[in-house]
Amino acid sequence: PFYGYCRPAAGGRLLFGIETSDREEWRVSDMDFRLDDLLRSTDLRYTEAVLREKIKENFSSYFPPIKNIRWESSKTGLLTFSMDGEPILGPVAEVPGLFVGVAFHSGGFAYNPVSGLLLAELVTDGKTSVNIDAFSPSRFSNEQTEKYLAQTVQQKNVAKRRH
Known part of the structure; x- marks a missing residue:
């Protein structure tokens, strides 16, 4: 790879x-x-x-x-992953008015334009031009999320999709 x-x-x-x-x-x-x-x-x-x-x-x-090449600067970042390896996109039910687009692992450059468009549609129109239910934050319970965040998962063992 x-x-x-x-x-x-x-x-x-x-x-x-x-x-x-x-x-x-x-x-x-x-x-x-x-x-x-x-x-x-x-x-x-x-x-x-x-x-x-x-x-x-x-x-x-x-x-x-x-x-x-001459290096001008260096930056670093963290990759984020969800429990099922898919992005999390949509409203957070427990916090009215909060919409998220996260857990794109290393695909952020590819996902950012479309996720931004879909979140803008959702915020302004209350719906999206394509169904994004499969990426809803509500697909994970609070209990599942707390358990996932408490464990240590090496990046090489995470479900990582290359779309």
């Missing part, structure tokens, strides 16, 4: 990304957590320099100029 992506960014830049599926789960334990903490890994397999080299390695056969 390739486990990476590239897309154009503002100012003639390119944005490259890589997944680290064998990385241990990262628990967010308090409000002081910062995503950039993930770039300061104590695991030598995941230092910023190692990940940049991995991106070069993964992309060099498709995009040879990457071998000599």
Whole structure:
């Protein structure tokens, strides 16, 4: 598997990304957590320099100029997964007025435009142009959700769909 992506960014830049599926789960334990903490890994397999080299390695056969690329910055993020591996899209019954579009795992770039459109339809019209019931937050009970969030699931063991 390739486990990476590239897309154009503002100012003639390119944005490259890589997944680290064998990385241990990262628990967010308090409000002081910062995503950039993930770039300061104590695991030598995941230092910023190692990940940049991995991106070069993964992309060099498709995009040879990457071998000599100058890195402007690095960012990090967390992939989110639902219990069944499908996105969660729609209103949260317990919080009137709250609509969510989450758990797209690594497919966010693909899902964002359509999920934004569907959520906008739902918020403004109260319905969507296609049926999104299968992605409703209410498909999981509070008890199921609490149990799922309490367990440790490695990314490589999560139901991950490539749509």
